Amino acid sequence: QITLKESGPTLVKPTQTLTLTCTFSGFSLSTSGVGVGWIRQPPGKALEWLVLIYWDDDKRYSLSLSSRLTISKDTSKNQVVLTMTNMDPVDTATYYCAHRRYGYNYWEYWGQGILVTVSS
Amino acid sequence: QAALTQPRSVSGSPGQSVTISCTGTSSDVGGYNYVSWYQQYPGKAPKLMIYDVSERPSGVPDRLSGSKSGNTASLTISGLQPGDEADYYCCSYAGNSRMVFGGGTKLTVL
Numbered sequence: 001q002i003t004l005k006e007s008g009p010t011l012v013k014p015t016q017t018l019t020l021t022c023t024f025s026g027f028s029l030s031t032s033g034v035g036v037g038w039i040r041q042p043p044g045k046a047l048e049w050l051v052l053i054y055w056d057d058d059k060r061y062s063l064s065l066s067s068r069l070t071i072s073k074d075t076s077k078n079q080v081v082l083t084m085t086n087m088d089p090v091d092t093a094t095y096y097c098a099h100r101r102y103g104y105n106y107w108e109y110w111g112q113g114i115l116v117t118v119s120s
Numbered sequence: 121q122a123a124l125t126q127p128r129s130v131s132g133s134p135g136q137s138v139t140i141s142c143t144g145t146s147s148d149v150g151g152y153n154y155v156s157w158y159q160q161y162p163g164k165a166p167k168l169m170i171y172d173v174s175e176r177p178s179g180v181p182d183r184l185s186g187s188k189s190g191n192t193a194s195l196t197i198s199g200l201q202p203g204d205e206a207d208y209y210c211c212s213y214a215g216n217s218r219m220v221f222g223g224g225t226k227l228t229v230l
Contacts, residue, residue, distance in 0.1 A: 035217075037219075039221075045224075046123060046209065046221055046222065046223045046224045047158075047166065047209050047211075047221040047224070048123075048221060049211075049218070049219040049220065049221060052217055052218075052219075054217075058217075060216060060217040060218055062218070063218075096165060096166075102217075104171075105152070105154035105156070105171075105172075105213040105219065106154070106156035106168060106171040106172070106211065107156070107158075107166070107168060107211070108168050108171075108177070110165040110166055110167075111165065112165055113165055
């Protein structure tokens with residue numbers, strides 16, 4: 001059974017760096033073809049894909065946010081870490097991590113999400 | 121990458137059918153047969169309902185179907201039920217492992 005769960009701060013100040021962790025079970029990021037991505041959703045607004053990391057450490061970033069995002073994995077801990085720099089109130093959103101497989105272009109398993117508010 | 125265009129809202133009565141459109145470009149929807157659809161209830165994570173344009177994951181009723189023509193994909197829900205009332209998002213592969221979502225459609229069951 002595949003599960004994912006996001007963790008991290010729920011409140012950050014403008015200009016700060018956000019660090020979120022996705023802890024998962026039921027699969028390994030050392031298995032060929034496996035990937036984990038991040039998707040966010042501002043309150044009352046649409047989903048937005050942010051970034052993806054594959055088992056081989058290949059990383060893909062949203063073109064609009066690539067300068068602010070970094071993704072990394074810790075295979076031994078079954079974790080993926082997202083950092084987003086220079087946070088702004090418009091970055092207030094629920095952040096989801098999700099499972100994806102290489103060549104399978106959809107998100108089959110999602111975490112419950114974590115609401116991050118950016119406010120001074 | 122611009123978001124895919126979906127109607128803000130659609131509605132139908134129980135038992136009726138509704139179709140939600142999702143319009144992109146030749147760089148995403150029109151360029152690949154990799155459109156997926158997600159159902160989302162308030163306060164909940166999205167749930168995969170359709171993948172690869174028209175495939176249903178195990179457990180998704182066959183009342184839901186997907187199709188694509190050119191740069192526009194569609195999700196049709198037939199035999200509407202009150203439990204279908206939710207937000208629906210399309211998502212397309214956009215090359216280079218990148219994905220783009222639609223703006224979302226609120227389905228109201230009258």
